[in-house]
Amino acid sequence: xxxxxxxxxxxxxxxxxxxxxxxxxxxxxxxxxxxxxxxxxxxxxxxxxxxxxxxxxxxxxxxxxxxxxxxxxxxxxxxxxxxxxxxxxxxxxxxxxxxxxxxxxxxxxxxxxxxxxxxxxxxxxxxxxxxxxxxxxxxxxxxxxxxxxxxxxxxxxxxxxxxxxxxxxxxxxxxxxxxxxxxxxxxxxxxxxxxxxxxxxxxxxxxxxxxxxxxxxxxxxxxxxxxxxxxxxxxxxxxxxxxxxxxxxxxxxxxxxxxxxxxxxxxxxxxxxxxxxxxxxxxxxxxxxxxxxxxxxxxxxxxxxxxxxxxxxxxxxxxxxxxxxxxxxxxxxxxxxxxxxxxxxxxxxxxxxxxxxxxxxxxxxxxxxxxxxxxxxxxxxxxxxxxxxxxxxxxxxxxxxxxxxxxxxxxxxxxxxxxxxxxxxxxxxxxxxxxxxxxxxxxxxxxxxxxxxxxxxxxxxxxxxxxxxxxxxxxxxxxxxxxxxxxxxxxxxxxxxxxxxxxxxxxxxxxxxxxxxxxxxxxxxxxxxxxxxxxxxxxxxxxxxxxxxxxxxxxxxxxxxxxxxxxxxx
Amino acid sequence: xxxxxxxxxxxxxxxxxxxxxxxxxxxxxxxxxxxxxxxxxxxxxxxxxxxxxxxxxxxxxxxxxxxxxxxxxxxxxxxxxxxxxxxxxxxxxxxxxxxxxxxxxxxxxxxxxxxxxxxxxxxxxxxxxxxxxxxxxxxxxxxxxxxxxxxxxxxxxxxxxxxxxxxxxxxxxxxxxxxxxxxxxxxxxxxxxxxxxxxxxxxxxxxxxxxxxxxxxxxxxxxxxxxxxxxxxxxxxxxxxxxxxxxxxxxxxxxxxxxxxxxxxxxxxxxxxxxxxxxxxxxxxxxxxxxxxxx
Numbered sequence: 001x002x003x004x005x006x007x008x009x010x011x012x013x014x015x016x017x018x019x020x021x022x023x024x025x026x027x028x029x030x031x032x033x034x035x036x037x038x039x040x041x042x043x044x045x046x047x048x049x050x051x052x053x054x055x056x057x058x059x060x061x062x063x064x065x066x067x068x069x070x071x072x073x074x075x076x077x078x079x080x081x082x083x084x085x086x087x088x089x090x091x092x093x094x095x096x097x098x099x100x101x102x103x104x105x106x107x108x109x110x111x112x113x114x115x116x117x118x119x120x121x122x123x124x125x126x127x128x129x130x131x132x133x134x135x136x137x138x139x140x141x142x143x144x145x146x147x148x149x150x151x152x153x154x155x156x157x158x159x160x161x162x163x164x165x166x167x168x169x170x171x172x173x174x175x176x177x178x179x180x181x182x183x184x185x186x187x188x189x190x191x192x193x194x195x196x197x198x199x200x201x202x203x204x205x206x207x208x209x210x211x212x213x214x215x216x217x218x219x220x221x222x223x224x225x226x227x228x229x230x231x232x233x234x235x236x237x238x239x240x241x242x243x244x245x246x247x248x249x250x251x252x253x254x255x256x257x258x259x260x261x262x263x264x265x266x267x268x269x270x271x272x273x274x275x276x277x278x279x280x281x282x283x284x285x286x287x288x289x290x291x292x293x294x295x296x297x298x299x300x301x302x303x304x305x306x307x308x309x310x311x312x313x314x315x316x317x318x319x320x321x322x323x324x325x326x327x328x329x330x331x332x333x334x335x336x337x338x339x340x341x342x343x344x345x346x347x348x349x350x351x352x353x354x355x356x357x358x359x360x361x362x363x364x365x366x367x368x369x370x371x372x373x374x375x376x377x378x379x380x381x382x383x384x385x386x387x388x389x390x391x392x393x394x395x396x397x398x399x400x401x402x403x404x405x406x407x408x409x410x411x412x413x414x415x416x417x418x419x420x421x422x423x424x425x426x427x428x429x430x431x432x433x434x435x436x437x438x439x440x441x442x443x444x445x446x447x448x449x450x451x452x453x454x455x456x457x458x459x460x461x462x463x464x465x466x467x468x469x470x471x472x473x474x475x476x477x478x479x480x481x482x483x484x485x486x487x488x489x490x491x492x493x494x495x496x497x498x499x500x501x502x503x504x505x506x507x508x509x510x511x512x513x514x515x516x517x518x519x520x521x522x523x524x525x526x527x528x529x530x531x532x533x534x535x536x537x538x539x540x541x542x543x544x545x546x547x548x549x550x551x552x553x554x555x556x557x558x559x560x561x562x563x564x565x566x567x568x569x570x
Numbered sequence: 571x572x573x574x575x576x577x578x579x580x581x582x583x584x585x586x587x588x589x590x591x592x593x594x595x596x597x598x599x600x601x602x603x604x605x606x607x608x609x610x611x612x613x614x615x616x617x618x619x620x621x622x623x624x625x626x627x628x629x630x631x632x633x634x635x636x637x638x639x640x641x642x643x644x645x646x647x648x649x650x651x652x653x654x655x656x657x658x659x660x661x662x663x664x665x666x667x668x669x670x671x672x673x674x675x676x677x678x679x680x681x682x683x684x685x686x687x688x689x690x691x692x693x694x695x696x697x698x699x700x701x702x703x704x705x706x707x708x709x710x711x712x713x714x715x716x717x718x719x720x721x722x723x724x725x726x727x728x729x730x731x732x733x734x735x736x737x738x739x740x741x742x743x744x745x746x747x748x749x750x751x752x753x754x755x756x757x758x759x760x761x762x763x764x765x766x767x768x769x770x771x772x773x774x775x776x777x778x779x780x781x782x783x784x785x786x787x788x789x790x791x792x793x794x795x796x797x798x799x800x801x802x803x804x805x806x807x808x809x810x811x812x813x814x815x816x817x818x819x820x821x822x823x824x825x826x827x828x829x830x831x832x833x834x835x836x837x838x839x840x841x842x843x844x845x846x847x848x849x850x851x852x853x854x855x856x857x858x859x860x861x862x863x864x865x
Binding site: 039040041042045047050051054055058061066098101102103104114534 | 749762763765766767768769770771773792795799
């Protein structure tokens with residue numbers, strides 16, 4: 001009876017050991033005002049934390065005993081395309097039914113709409129756990145998160161119409177990508193026109209690569225301003241499948257996440273509702289949608305890394321060569337240790353990001369009800385910036401780590417890993433998309449680089465450096481301080497060159513240096529609180545990234561405007 | 571129709587993952603070494619009850635379990651999944667009961683808490699005793715029809731229940747008028763998971779037995795809850811509460827006497843070691859032919 005929450009003490013640690021958590025609970029529960037109206041609402045801090053723990057225990061139970069056991073079959077069967085509709089793999093319905101029966105929908109939504117009012121941090125943990133069992137199923141289930149955007153920007157009528165349905169288990173999708181608009185969403189051409197006669201908006205055109213494209217409720221990015229060509233002509237719409245008008249033309253045949261249907265959609269005069277204000281679709285709403293989705297992919301990636309660690313460890317203990325278990329060979333042990341170190345470091349970054357998101361989102365929500373105090377406004381501003389700066393780090397780094405961990409997991413399995421019998425090949429295939437969708441790692445770098453050049457990461461790093469660590473970890477902290485100094489020096493040098501191309505080509509290196517230093521400090525904090533759980537990973541991780549940072553240091557400091565010539569391929 | 575359903579459930583040691591210290595030197599189950607769980611087939615039974623409740627809104631599902639204070643966990647677990655409430659049947663006088671005394675106690679309790687029950691549903695058997703006797707004996711004691719080895723309830727309307735039951739080599743479909751007793755097979759639908767909202771709502775539910783010594787409800791944390799939310803006080807019944815005849819309860823009412831428990835260790839009494847040589851193989855074939863094992 002596996003439980004993917006209680007079997008993994010690191011998740012519970014991340015949930016319970018941050019000084020930010022009491023503030024999150026306080027903001028989210030508004031002085032525990034719901035307790036008299038809703039029997040399930042917590043009465044105080046301890047009660048809320050206990051409920052979070054119990055909710056995740058149920059997620060862990062369902063993941064261990066339903067989702068993970070179905071994963072292989074779902075991967076093999078995949079979804080079916082029938083008469084313009086999607087039929088999931090048969091066991092996907094079993095997974096969905098278990099999640100619905102457990103009531104695990106609308107997790108972050110307020111109780112008045114039928115939600116569970118859980119912090120983003122708890123929802124993120126649930127995402128991670130489900131992904132460890134089956135990353136493809138996690139896609140379908142976690143698209144419930146789109147409701148957050150409808151909640152933030154839709155009107156009260158739309159909230160009352162749609163949120164309870166999502167809380168009751170209806171699925172969602174975000175229809176953004178088109179054949180000629182992938183990373184460049186400004187080029188979206190799906191046409192939205194106002195039908196004066198019927199008094200509603202209509203959609204015409206097509207979309208591609210839409211995850212869970214046959215969902216019940218779609219958020220659609222479409223061009224409402226005829227004659228425009230850029231992002232300012234785009235608005236966001238809600239399409240309700242009950243109204244009809246959108247068909248699935250085909251389901252993509254993919255390398256991984258087979259359980260998750262990726263659809264090409266055709267809109268034929270489909271009735272829809274405008275969500276929020278015209279022309280704000282891309283500029284404001286999709287940005288918010290994407291930030292939520294990026295945190296989701298970061299969680300999915302950590303879940304995959306956990307799965308890679310589980311499989312690699314079990315195999316290395318079990319497999320014997322040359323008369324002993326291969327885990328005893330240093331070459332294998334190093335790979336294993338690095339998987340665990342990247343997992344723990346990436347997870348620390350994930351939850352730190354989730355906590356930052358929680359605080360600003362909760363304050364933003366309070367601001368809908370009353371005027372914030374000047375202190376609260378300051379706090380919201382600060383945490384919005386932290387969340388914006390950390391989200392691309394968490395998404396980019398964890399997705400790259402998931403790929404590396406999946407690769408190493410297969411390597412540890414040797415020839416057996418290349419065969420399709422072991423779970424490691426599914427993990428490896430499923431991980432591959434994480435560094436691509438919701439913005440490639442290259443685009444995460446673009447989103448993050450301004451915080452490198454404007455010194456924001458450096459200022460956060462300085463704050464982290466000021467936090468005390470356990471005496472036994474002081475030597476490690478000194479090393480991280482040196483890494484930070486290298487990051488600062490490289491940043492200064494790249495800025496001083498005042499050359500955009502040099503800046504762009506060095507961006508990824510500076511991005512990784514910042515992330516390496518931040519994750520090192522976060523792991524040091526974890527190890528200070530629980531050395532038994534994180535001491536080893538802190539040692540291994542810092543040993544690993546000290547060398548990484550030096551690599552980036554060398555690369556960027558040697559790069560110059562003459563050398564760039566060699567990289568021009570166009 | 572509104573159904574009234576009693577689910578019989580038992581807390582059992584998890585005998586599916588037995589370690590070396592699972593048995594005491596005296597040959598009894600070492601309960602402290604095994605985690606206490608909801609008897610697996612009773613979960614299948616609960617699922618059948620909850621499905622009937624889903625199909626017949628307004629129906630009531632209560633759980634009755636017999637055991638010490640900690641067995642109240644079974645009631646909470648059932649409520650997390652959808653049961654409306656439950657009763658812990660607990661008394662020193664019930665201790666040491668065999669299946670006859672257990673079914674007497676359960677039948678007496680059912681008559682007391684839900685005399686007009688339409689259905690009484692339990693698991694086929696518990697994984698600690700494996701007798702499969704309690705369900706049928708409860709039916710006999712209440713004078714009701716019984717359907718054992720239930721695989722699935724096909725329909726339940728106008729006072730008639732139709733059930734697919736598991737039999738050797740296949741299934742059969744049978745009907746019975748209500749009220750009746752069902753025992754459910756492990757191959758029936760697995761029980762639904764705990765519901766998060768219900769867990770948050772019922773997590774502080776307690777039986778009076780579970781209160782620490784010399785404490786009252788008013789002394790507990792969140793005491794006002796027990797005042798305002800009566801469902802947090804779980805039912806508890808003693809021998810006297812259900813007017814049970816003491817001579818039919820517990821050890822006194824149990825004709826089954828355990829004479830002796832032996833550890834059985836399988837040992838090869840006679841064995842031969844053969845090599846792969848032609849001579850040994852031929853010898854073995856001759857021997858097996860001679861004993862008519864082959865040929």
